[in-house]
Amino acid sequence: MARVVVNVPPRAKRGEVIEIRTLAGHVMETGFRRTQTGELIPRDIITQLVCTYNGVEVFRAELHPAMAANPLITFTTVAAESGTLEFKWTGDNGYAATQSAAITVV
């Protein structure tokens, strides 16, 4: 089942600033909450999102426990050349998700 979604414009002009939207389905359990019997619910969050554009890192975000569930991260980059954007999320308990999107620059 789908757990990550990215939205990258398929075409862009060279030098144009493009907006990239990423959404990851995740509970983002803070690690501060307790169950009704008082036991601490262990932390389970996404800790990092890295975006590379044709192998070059263009964006990196470190996430912390105050993030809401299903974090939507939007950022911009400059459309330099045609190619692929690779997204990689990593987190607690071995969480890892990858997604890629192609872009044509004219």
Added chain:
Amino acid sequence: MSPETRAMQDDELTGPAVFWLLDGEALWKRKEGPAGAACASCHGAGSMKGVAARYPRVASGRGVNLEQQVNVCRTERQKAPPWAYESRELLAVTAYVARESRGMPIRIEWNAATAPFLEAGREAFNRRQGQLNLSCSQCHDDNWGKRLAGSVIPQAHPTGYPIYRLEWEALGSLERRLRNCLYGIRAETLTYGARELVELEFFLMWRANGMKLETPAVRP
């Protein structure tokens, strides 16, 4: 509804409910149960358009909401076990079906068949209940637009269920929302699928007649 929430709702590609819609699409096409049938085996592409705008409906003398109809299909056609209320699967398929009717006006008819359910729902809507001795209408008819603990009181038109509620950080059904309100006025929180809840859903949908469905909506 704040502009930020509206923007989340209008964002079809990266809105928070997108995971449920994608799951719902996968489940819609997956063969289930000994009958070896998927939802898509009977219901062709586009056949669900407008369906959610006509629910709840009366079937063999009972009020049936969309979630219950999904489970009726599962048990009777697919011969598969029903999904639990508020389970990810049930919400996903319900949202996927209701998404087809997005933008279409709600159409609940008040006729001989539906009248008993609508009357009962109206009576429940106007009845004071719970330790706070409040009726639905005292907030949602008399005081909508004012604030209750910082939140704006809405007119209680269920136009976007199942909704992604920021407070829940997940998708949830109208029954879950009604149970929230019942808990809030310290009344008995009826069990999922209870006749009284379906009647109230029925009346609320009739009350919202003509309003456009916006499933899956985003609310605070």
